């Protein structure tokens with residue numbers, strides 16, 4: 001280990017650590033643009049210049065490794081003066097677009113200029129102007145704002161391994177270009193929008209939807225596939241407007257794919273199941289929660305054969321309670337896993353848009369659900385199916401359905417005898433188990449519509465009404481019951497999972 005002093009604080013880090021990363025360990029932020037922990041070091045922006053005692057010149061903190069006994073000054077007058085000069089150069093051509101720029105409020109140029117820049121401009125000449133350009137996919141390029149840090153170029157070259165971007169021209173005419181005939185169509189290309197430290201690369205989908213300071217944010221898990229990328233769900237006035245990656249070195253580093261980013265749209269569906277309903281013989285009629293739960297419990301208890309058809313996008317908590325209900329009445333537990341093409345991110349080990357397009361396929365398997373292609377096959381008169389937020393193509397004649405769902409599909413409406421409205425993933429707390437067996441928490445991001453209740457609470461009440469156990473009405477408590485009952489989850493708790501998750505031990509055949 002190497003011991004040095006940064007801003008008067010003793011730092012002990014591994015040999016080879018950069019001064020910038022070493023400073024982070026003691027809470028000292030060295031301003032930077034081109035450096036990003038998931039990209040190779042380029043050292044092109046010079047914003048991270050710091051003073052190292054006995055060095056003849058200022059050193060770029062991102063490209064200088066620690067040395068035994070070094071004494072580093074990040075905020076000395078000499079270092080701040082140099083960075084002030086760097087900022088002045090960057091602002092020569094950067095327009096003061098902040099009032100209309102999508103990045104305002106989360107722009108590192110704004111932040112560092114406020115913290116360290118000049119208060120006035122000495123530049124009188126007209127600024128450089130280049131028109132905006134559609135980069136393909138979801139990305140638009142505003143060259144006037146580009147500070148040529150090359151993060152986007154390095155991401156596409158080294159991480160996506162799809163080198164479509166380059167630095168074209170030189171000096172003050174330089175801009176980011178696309179190679180002839182190429183577009184940003186990689187399934188992971190939108191990460192350049194998050195990586196861009198200024199408002200030069202923007203998401204077309206998010207453009208002009210909200211200012212950064214209007215957003216509420218909740219830590220969540222992407223529901224697009226079984227990878228389980230950690231994300232932030234961002235809402236404005238109760239509407240999800242953006243999903244962005246949240247760093248987790250064990251799952252997705254700093255990245256998220258296009259499918260995951262666009263997966264928020266269904267969270268804002270307007271055609272929700274909003275109130276409990278019970279069939280009165282003519283059709284579904286509004287009911288109180290108590291009446292609907294009582295009716296559902298009595299129908300399940302009196303049915304001949306019961307099937308539980310669950311969505312593999314349901315949280316562990318809901319699937320556990322469905323398993324309890326199923327075990328109590330001797331039901332079979334099934335699911336159907338939607339699939340699509342797999343798309344790895346080549347520069348990151350074990351990160352891919354997975355073929356299984358559901359976040360909790362593994363959790364469902366651990367809890368006893370079997371993947372079947374035709375869940376309704378072989379069912380008929382006097383059979384009852386509990387459809388828990390799963391899509392169903394058609395229902396055989398005579399089969400009665402209890403819906404525990406966010407929507408009531410037209411294919412189910414005729415066969416449904418009780419419908420219980422529940423929250424979607426943005427509206428409740430819970431956990432998913434990803435394909436490697438990592439159990440990860442997601443937090444509520446917005447309010448549910450009308451009378452919809454958390455899935456674990458509805459299913460807990462239903463299980464209690466059936467005499468299948470007692471479940472306290474909090475997600476953490478249901479998870480504690482799960483961890484006590486299912487050996488794979490033994491020892492886990494919400495507190496222990498934190499916001500980065502923990503691993504369950506998968507059976508050998510599940511990991512191959």
Ligand code: SF4
Nearest residue numbers: 146147149150152196
């Ligand atoms: S577009 Fe953004 S990420 Fe790319 S070089 Fe310019 S400032 Fe850097």
Ligand code: SF4
Nearest residue numbers: 222224225229257260
């Ligand atoms: S890889 Fe899967 S989990 Fe990750 S962002 Fe894409 S869809 Fe979501």
Ligand code: FES
Nearest residue numbers: 032045046048062
């Ligand atoms: S962050 Fe060090 S030179 Fe750009």
